[in-house]
Amino acid sequence: MKHDRPIYFDHAATSWPKPPEVLDGMRRFLEEIGANPGRSGHSMSLDAARMVFETREAVAELFGLDDSAQVVFTANATHAFNIALQGMLQQGSHVITTAMEHNSVIRPLRELESRGVIELDIIPCTNTGTVCLDTLDARFRPNTGLVAVQHGSNVTGCVQPIEKIGALCSRRRIPFLVDAAQTAGCLPIDMKAGHIDLLAFTGHKALLGPTGIGGLCIAGSRLPEPLYFGGTGSASEQEKHPLFMPDRLEAGTPNTVGIAGLQAALEHLRRISLAATVEKEQALRSRLVDGLHAIDGVRVYSGELPVVSFTIDGLTPDDIGYVLDRDYGIMSRVGLHCSPLAHRTLGTAPAGTVRFSMGYSNTMDQVDRAVQAVAEIAERSP
Ligand SMILES: Cc1ncc(COP(=O)(O)O)c(C=O)c1O
DSSP: OOOSSOEEOBTTTOOOSOOHHHHHHHHHIIIIIOSOTTTSOSHHHHHHHHHHHHHHHHHHHHTTOSOGGGEEEESSHHHHHHHHHHHHOOTTEEEEEETTOOHHHHHHHHHHHHTTSEEEEEEOBOTTSOBOHHHHHHHOOTTEEEEEEESBOTTTOOBOOHHHHHHHHHHHTOOEEEEOTTTBTTBOOOTTTTTOSEEEEESSSTTOOOTTOEEEEEOSSOOOOOSOOSOOSSSTTOSSOOOSTTGGGOOSSOOHHHHHHHHHHHHHHHHHOHHHHHHHHHHHHHHHHHHHHTSTTEEEEOOSSSEEEEEETTSOHHHHHHHHHHHHOEEOEEEOTTOHHHHHHHTOTTTOEEEEEOOTTOOHHHHHHHHHHHHHHHHHOO
């Protein structure tokens, strides 16, 4: 039965609704500060610069990074990958990645491969989406220049053994790039413990910030070459782009309203605590997975994150998603979720799956209603 308010189960695409603090933080910035940070010397510009600095500090603290100057603000995770991959990889580099990656990693890598810059090695994963450490270990070559691995899957919610992969890379001094798009705000991440050199995150998913803001966190002294060049408000007497961080990798006026929203989102996360978020989302995930498993004709693809895919025998994901929305007011995502390789790994290509992804605002009652809806749809399936 359809209720007045939708059940929003598409948090892995972007979280909704955003906490009121995020809206307030963005409004406050526009109303009370508004100026361009690091450009003009007046007090409003200084206030804007202080807000950007404080947000960098909060991001660094969240991911266990010592120096907040190594936090680069980007538009999203995709932008961060492009900076990392195009800036780190040299002619002839061999790159290892996995058969669970999102197109935001695969496409920039395929582009570099087709330009003849890199040799790309996509390692297979188990049929539940996990990287096999022995397979990875066997692929290192003398010219391996980077390993890029997703922390958590946007298709199944499966989480990779990041710390072990990081240790394999660190032993060989090979930079390790982690896609934290689905795990930032959902799981604890410590760049030091994970031996992570480059961490890409996006602000609008589990961190609960607005769209248009994300970042690249860089540990250590190996820095990407700049991808963009332009005004930074620093070293203005030079015609060449400054090479010190974070200006090296940030050019042009930043998304200050987005950064203000991210700052408020990080404060919100600190207030409610990551541990409480994990506990609540895990309870929702278990209830959903148990409920779906109990329905005849439903196949479930799940892992550790509150991101669960399923199919119903005899129906296409498109049809299921349409009925969920039309008859039950449930917002899901259907198809390949920008991850065709992951679906080949799971055996769900080419149609893909229906994905329910949950977040802080969902309730057990919504999970029960969604399970009931899937049961009714499965019951009617041909
Ligand atoms: C695993 C994963 N990586 C990367 C991205 C890209 O994030 P964004 O679209 O914010 O750049 C997504 C987005 O869905 C994702 O799920």
